[in-house]
Amino acid sequence: MSIDAKLALDAFKIDEESHIQIDEMRCKERCQTRYCLYVCPAQVYTLGQEGEILIRYEGCLECGACTIACDTTLAWNYPRGGFGVQYRFG
């Protein structure tokens, strides 16, 4: 089951503004490890063609594993009240 198919099971209320910010230059130059690619259970982070990190904040499950793993540049907050994933089972 692809990650997109898994995420399609969930209800999201998507905010226009992203709750995840990175400093792209710093991220590209300083980070060798790219932990975000592996610790994120929703594959919010993917690698772009030029080695940059692309962010799909819309499918974030708000666990925060990325912000615990990243020691370079990630500025992560919860989505604004009333936005983001809304679990029906939990």
Added chain:
Amino acid sequence: MAEAEKVEVVIVGAGLAGLACAYHLAAAGLEVLVIERGDFPGSKNVTGGRLYLHPLRRFFPHLWEEAPLERHVTKERLTAMGEGSSVTVELSSERFKEKPYHSHTILRAKFDPWLAERAAEKGAIIVPKSRVDDLLWQEGRVIGIVASEAEIHADVVVAADGALSFMVEKAGLGKGRKPRDYAVGVKEVIELTSGVIEERFGLGDGEGAAQLFFGSLTEGMFGGGFLYTNIDTISLGVVVGINALMEKEPGFELHRLLDSFKERPEVKPLIEGGHPVEYSAHIVPEGGLESMPQVYGHGILVVGDAAGLALNTGLIVRGMDFALASGALAAQTIMEAKKRNDFSPASLSRYEELLKESFVLKGLETFREMPRFLQNPRLFNLYPQALSESLERLMWIGEEPKEKISTTLWREARRAFRLSAVRDLLRVWRI
């Protein structure tokens, strides 16, 4: 600026700890505001999971009859997984079938709204869809919060904002979040009929099964799998240490681990024909006592996952009972502090005392060494593999005459158990 609103207590987060605190405070007549960022309480929350009720009965004697609990667990299974083989121990006990029941599976998006209603009945005000962005300070003490650009003043703020607590961080009470102190879990809720679940797991009406898995399913990483039967769904998931994921070479995406877990012959027939209806993820505090933040400050208390109150002993995983009890003890502390009208650290330190006297910190103290013990990779690769392989060799009849059982055991033991194993065994004695 308009005059800020003032209440007696603001609770950040309508999860189990926050709602338990609100329930008791409101019942005692205090003015309580609970602020929740989700659409409704529980909408951001995830459990494996199961709730142990016996430790909670004295804190909430009358709450459980009507609660939206799923199944009472009567069957406990533990599976050690090797590559291509596994060993499962199953405990069935009549004692698990006696009322009041020992533990129940639950789903948080159903349980939490119900608990919120109970707190609201007592008079707590619950404000959903609102994120708390900051604490308000005056002369080194917390005097309230900022949510949706509104300031709300309070005698006490209760940080009940979960494992990734920004309130603990902002209050300067934490020790910094270290990857080795947290695991990340993913879960699928899989729909099946109640009848199929009971037949498949050999359960009576309303009975449930709980199964934990460790070994090759996590590819040698610290963690494991879980399965809990709900009324007409199964909660199936995998939890892995964040530092283990970071150190894994080559990198491994967590959700793929869940997919291969679902394909294992030990799991596949159990979920056959089921439809996944939700995919969720959450972090879990795994650091135990040593990585807990300070649980009180000037005008602030920390409860539940925000305080790191979770315990994984390999056999038992708990946290929700700790959360509910800590919320109740925080409420007791606040009521006592209110009588003295003193919310200083000296006054609120009573909360830590109460936690220490309760099953919560006594439990964490007993298993103080557990988080370090569980960081041992041999528990997740060598031992489960050796256990299932050795049993397989004992059972196997080939062309050659069967050798003595002791000969097989001795050879298997020598293969798996080196000097490191003696050390590991000695460490088991300490926990």
